[in-house]
Amino acid sequence: xxxxxxxxxxxxxxxxxxxxxxxxxxxxxxxxxxxxxxxxxxxxxxxxxxxxxxxxxxxxxxxxxxxxxxxxxxxxxxxxxxxxxxxxxxxxxxxxxxxxxxxxxxxxxxxxxxxxxxxxxxxxxxxxxxxxxxxxxxxxxxxxxxxxxxxxxxxxxxxxxxxxxxxxxxxxx
Amino acid sequence: xxxxxxxxxxxxxxxxxxxxxxxxxxxxxxxxxxxxxxxxxxxxxxxxxxxxxxxxxxxxxxxxxxxxxxxxxxxxxxxxxxxxxxxxxxxxxxxxxxxxxxxxxxxxxxxxxxxxxxxxxxx
Amino acid sequence: xxxxxxxxxxxxxxxxxxxxxxxxxxxxxxxxxxxxxxxxxxxxxxxxxxxxxxxxxxxxxxxxxxxxxxxxxxxxxxxxxxxxxxxxxxxxxxxxxxxxxxxxxxxxxxxxxxxxxxxxxxxxxxxxxxxxxxxxxxxxxxxxxxxxxxxxxxxxxxxxxxxxxxxxxxxxxxxxxxxxxxxxxxxxxxxxxxxxxxxxxxxxxxxxxxxxxxxxxxxxxxxxxxxxxxxxxxxxxxxxxxxxxxxxxxxxxxxxxxxxxxxxxxxxxxxxxxxxxxxxxxxxxxxxxxxxxxxxxxxxxxxxxxxxxxxxxxxxxxxxxxxxxxxxxxxxxxxxxxxxxxxxxxxxxxxxxxxxxxxxxxxxxxxxxxxxxxxxxxxxxxxxxxxxxxxxxxxxxxxxxxxxxxxxxxxxxxxxxxxxxxxxxxxxxxxxxxxxxxxxxxxxxxxxxxxxxxxxxxxxxxxxxxxxxxxxxxxxxxxxxxxxxxxxxxxxxxxxxxxxxxxxxxxxxxxxxxxxxxxxxxxxxxxxxxxxxxxxxxxxxxxxxxxxxxxxx
Numbered sequence: 069x070x071x072x073x074x075x076x077x078x079x080x081x082x083x084x085x086x087x088x089x090x091x092x093x094x095x096x097x098x099x100x101x102x103x104x105x106x107x108x109x110x111x112x113x114x115x116x117x118x119x120x121x122x123x124x125x126x127x128x129x130x131x132x133x134x135x136x137x138x139x140x141x142x143x144x145x146x147x148x149x150x151x152x153x154x155x156x157x158x159x160x161x162x163x164x165x166x167x168x169x170x171x172x173x174x175x176x177x178x179x180x181x182x183x184x185x186x187x188x189x190x191x192x193x194x195x196x197x198x199x200x201x202x203x204x205x206x207x208x209x210x211x212x213x214x215x216x217x218x219x220x221x222x223x224x225x226x227x228x229x230x231x232x233x234x235x236x237x238x239x240x241x
Numbered sequence: 242x243x244x245x246x247x248x249x250x251x252x253x254x255x256x257x258x259x260x261x262x263x264x265x266x267x268x269x270x271x272x273x274x275x276x277x278x279x280x281x282x283x284x285x286x287x288x289x290x291x292x293x294x295x296x297x298x299x300x301x302x303x304x305x306x307x308x309x310x311x312x313x314x315x316x317x318x319x320x321x322x323x324x325x326x327x328x329x330x331x332x333x334x335x336x337x338x339x340x341x342x343x344x345x346x347x348x349x350x351x352x353x354x355x356x357x358x359x360x361x362x363x364x
Numbered sequence: 365x366x367x368x369x370x371x372x373x374x375x376x377x378x379x380x381x382x383x384x385x386x387x388x389x390x391x392x393x394x395x396x397x398x399x400x401x402x403x404x405x406x407x408x409x410x411x412x413x414x415x416x417x418x419x420x421x422x423x424x425x426x427x428x429x430x431x432x433x434x435x436x437x438x439x440x441x442x443x444x445x446x447x448x449x450x451x452x453x454x455x456x457x458x459x460x461x462x463x464x465x466x467x468x469x470x471x472x473x474x475x476x477x478x479x480x481x482x483x484x485x486x487x488x489x490x491x492x493x494x495x496x497x498x499x500x501x502x503x504x505x506x507x508x509x510x511x512x513x514x515x516x517x518x519x520x521x522x523x524x525x526x527x528x529x530x531x532x533x534x535x536x537x538x539x540x541x542x543x544x545x546x547x548x549x550x551x552x553x554x555x556x557x558x559x560x561x562x563x564x565x566x567x568x569x570x571x572x573x574x575x576x577x578x579x580x581x582x583x584x585x586x587x588x589x590x591x592x593x594x595x596x597x598x599x600x601x602x603x604x605x606x607x608x609x610x611x612x613x614x615x616x617x618x619x620x621x622x623x624x625x626x627x628x629x630x631x632x633x634x635x636x637x638x639x640x641x642x643x644x645x646x647x648x649x650x651x652x653x654x655x656x657x658x659x660x661x662x663x664x665x666x667x668x669x670x671x672x673x674x675x676x677x678x679x680x681x682x683x684x685x686x687x688x689x690x691x692x693x694x695x696x697x698x699x700x701x702x703x704x705x706x707x708x709x710x711x712x713x714x715x716x717x718x719x720x721x722x723x724x725x726x727x728x729x730x731x732x733x734x735x736x737x738x739x740x741x742x743x744x745x746x747x748x749x750x751x752x753x754x755x756x757x758x759x760x761x762x763x764x765x766x767x768x769x770x771x772x773x774x775x776x777x778x779x780x781x782x783x784x785x786x787x788x789x790x791x792x793x794x795x796x797x798x799x800x801x802x803x804x805x806x807x808x809x810x811x812x813x814x815x816x817x818x819x820x821x822x823x824x825x826x827x828x829x830x831x832x833x834x835x836x837x838x839x840x841x842x843x844x845x846x847x848x849x850x851x852x853x854x855x856x857x858x859x860x861x862x863x864x865x866x867x868x869x870x871x872x873x874x875x876x877x878x879x880x881x882x883x884x885x886x887x888x889x890x891x892x893x894x895x896x897x898x899x900x901x902x903x904x905x906x907x908x909x910x911x912x913x914x915x916x917x
Contacts, residue, residue: 127607152402152485154525158602161522165639182386182403189521211378213371215515216591217642218522225371225515226649233648255391255463257416295393298411316842318781321790322413326782328710328792332444332459333414349843 071201072172073193078205083196085122085143087176101145104129115140124176127155135167143172143194151178157190164191164219184208191219246312247283248274250322251290251300259322259334260297262286267297270334271323272341276305276312311344320345366426366511366657368476375518376478383407384466391463406486406524408479409465413785418460418468419482424492424510424534425453425736429723432734434475436719442468447719449704449712451776451827452531453491453736454482458783480518485526487517487598491533491542494735497660498745500693502536504553504561508654509534509590512645516591523598527605528613530598531570538856543738545569545578545858546830548615549597554584561587567597567627568619571824575860576616579624581631588650589635592643596635600627660731660746665696669749672698681756683805684767689752698749700730702742702759703766703774707799710792711777712740721762729755738854739815740776741769771808772816772881773799776827780820780837781844787820789837789844789870794818797874802881811881814894817852830854832895833880834861835873846873850880850906851898862903865911876910883909 070083085099090106099120102111107123114121115137122143125131134141144163146156156175163169174194175187181199184207197204214222223231248271249262260267261274268274277283283302290300303319305312314320324345325333335342368376383403390400408419420435427435435455439447442464443457450456460468472478481488490510497505513532517523523530533542536553544550550566562584569578585593597615606612619627676682689698702722704712714722722742726734729751730744737743747755759765768774775798778784780791795818802808817831821838828834834849845867852861868876881894883905888897898906907914 151399152525153607154485154523155603155607157522157525158599161599165642166637180399182382183525185519186521186524210382211519212374214521215375215518216520225375226646228371229369229652230646230648233652252411252415256461257411257414259414294397295391298397317844318413318787318839321781325414327790328782328796 069197069200070174071195071197071204073188073195073208078201078208080201085120087124087145099142101143104133108133111137122172122174125156125159127153127159131159131162131167138163138167138169138171141169141171143174144169145174145176146192148175148177148179151180151183154186157186160187160190160192161219181207185210189214189218189220189222244279246305246307247277247280247302248305248312248314249277249283249286249290249300249302250274250319251297254294254296254298257298261323262290270337271345272339274312277302308344308348311341313344313348317348320348366423366507366653369656373473373476376473376480379407379478379480379519380466380469380473383469387462387466402484402525404462406481406484407465407469408482409460409462410483411785412458412783413781413787414783415458416460416462416465417783418457418465418479419450419454420457420472420477420479421482421489422453422455422477422736423489423514424496424507425494425738426492426496426507427734427736428475429727429732429734431475431477432719432723432726434472434477436716436723438468438471439716439719441471445717446713446715448710448779449714449736449740449742451738451740451778451825452489453494453738454489455736456779458779483529485528485530486524487513487520487526487530487532490514490517491531491544491547491738493535493537493541494737494743495537495541495690495699495745496735497657498692498694498697498699499537499539500691501538502553503555504536505654505657506534506536506553507657508650509536509551509553509587511653511657512590512650513594516594516645520598523602526598526602527607528610528615530601530615532594540854540856540858541737543827543830543854543858545856546571546575546827546854547578549594550578551590553587556584560584563587563590565593565597567631568616568624569858570614570616571827571829572614573611573822573824574617574620575824575829576620577858577860578616579619579627581624581628588647589640589644591645592638592640593631593635595643596631596638599634600630604630660733662694662697662746663748665694665748665750667695669696669752672749672752675753675756678753680760680765680767681753683809684756684765685752687767687771687809688769689747692746694746696749698747698752700744700747700752700755701737701769702744702764703768704741704764705768705774705799706763706766707773707803708796709799711775711795714742718762718764721758722764725755725758728758739774741774767805768808770813770815772802772811772814772877773808774815775799776815776817776831778819778826780818780826784820784825786823787837788822788839789820789846791818791820791826791835791837794835794837794846794870794873798877801874801878811885812893814881815853816877817854827854828852829860830858831861832893832898833877838867840867844870846870848873848876848880848910850903851895853895864903865907865914879909880906 087101101122120142124145304315324335389395492510533544533547552564565582566578735743777791777795781787815832817827818835819826819828830852836847847867848864849861
């Protein structure tokens, strides 16, 4: 199942992308997701042909390699080979905050619902998961407050407190 | 030479206490443990314990050896685990006393710790 | 004493609701053990040798009397009537049930306590100076900065699944009581020549199987940039720290393999590229945190307390005063250290009754404040010297007046194989035997400062690498053996100890320590601690004393 986060709303969508393995033939369907290695070999041609291209970035891949083509990419899929491998969170933050990527950032692989809030906060907006959108949304919204700034630009606790200090009538907590 | 004797152990999932496979189920008392004397049935019991994921955590087999006719775990780690902390004889299964508890408390040395593979992951 | 506001309380409540749900999903089979384990660890719950163990955080080691009473209640209601204070200023309960844990955590919130991130591959509880707010020489209150780090690191979305655990220490005194150089990041607060507050940033220290003393990568980071710089370090580590080998996953290995200069270059580059104003803490919030710690209502007292001086005629009090009470920044006050190393007792253990008594004594004589030290002792940081005799009497009544701070029997020991699923050997019985060997308090005082640290396995929770004498338990062909190291230090003169010789059997360890001490006493020069003598002479005389036959082989 693919869940998308759009305008603060989690909902199930049909996946129009086809994930293509490195040894598989390219399908005729318009939108494909390639590994970073295959993209580096074939991506320019596909983009020139007007195809929608996404790139699957593994945890050891350096997302810096994509910086120049990011504006042309439809999505970046960040792979969690194990859910305990947290490298993709830093990659997502860099894509959003450092490189200003506005396309889809998709979590693929071992995606556990208990990590929904980590992913959303780090800038993911699409999730390949087995749980439904309601359960996913509940887990993503588990915490009413956050302590630190991240790619989701939620106001951290210190900003909420500052607002309250300016306007004591404002409710906190 | 006869086969290595084994006992099947685990922790109770909800309570955390050490448990041992008996003839009919699981017990907190090492004295109740079923002694396996053939590898095939021990391995089969381990497989079925691994499937009991709703009640057990981390089942594994330990080596035991007869000491004066009593089955005693060969590693000091497993003896401490069957008894309770050695610094608090009033705590854990050892508090109940008895011949077998005494035998475990007196046992020394023996083989290298068994059942310790993958423990860092177990933590 | 810092108090949570409504946001802090909501954060903990949301976390407890999340964990209650996760426990329920585990018990119903929705989560496998493999999926559940990292989640329960991040809530402080381990599966140990005999039972689950719950590790409760004590941020910057600071407890109020109310918090201490809550810990006593947990010990009585859900455990076996005691708790164990750890080398990371936490407390562990050894006999907790998984099915009780959500209730325990909910109860702890009534005293503003939690177990968040006390384990797991995330940023752990920040270590701080137990003398904070009481030590004369500190340049700022390190608790303020520890609280800044607590908030920033709590549920940090990017740094919850690091390659390995991550420990930060903050100190603001020249005397390091936090083992800052043995942490993943050690932060030493200083003022520069212009009087600006900043941090010496030390990275890549740690113990375990490959011990390192951390390297300084910034001499003076402006204090206001602490969070952005920490973010830069953590991001480099999260991306490039090793994940293929558990024993090579700590930041110390990354720093050592890149070299400190290259690591610093990468951290600086990340920091330069970052949107720093977004991440750094605004001055307003820093001021709020500072104010939330409040002021201790110290009285104006003469520097000399007649009652205190008169009580010194009691030799027991005089000994306690010499060893356990140190100078306070406020005239007429003292910092009273409470040893959890009674002779023959379990280092760091404290019964529920003792916790309650300490809560009362702290309220009566110490402004209701109690601190936990990384050396597994407790501190009443603000005691009027006039009240020290009465406090001492109260401590005697509950068996907590052992006058041995920094002496040979003030040992660190991990729980070892008596409790720990990872241990190779027991640590506590070794500590008990050494304690008995040096039970004579006059002899212990004559020996002077001597820090013995005992670990039951190479993970080094007992800090053996930085003990003046370190003791490491090993499994040698199915028997418990112990390897001795000499010359380590976890203080400002941090050093890793060197192995003395072949491991010894359990029954030989206390005698060997006695031999080492006698060798030191025979060759020490005036004013030398054991460590100083070792540094002057090297290992030779000590090795010859413990292994007299070695040179003949």
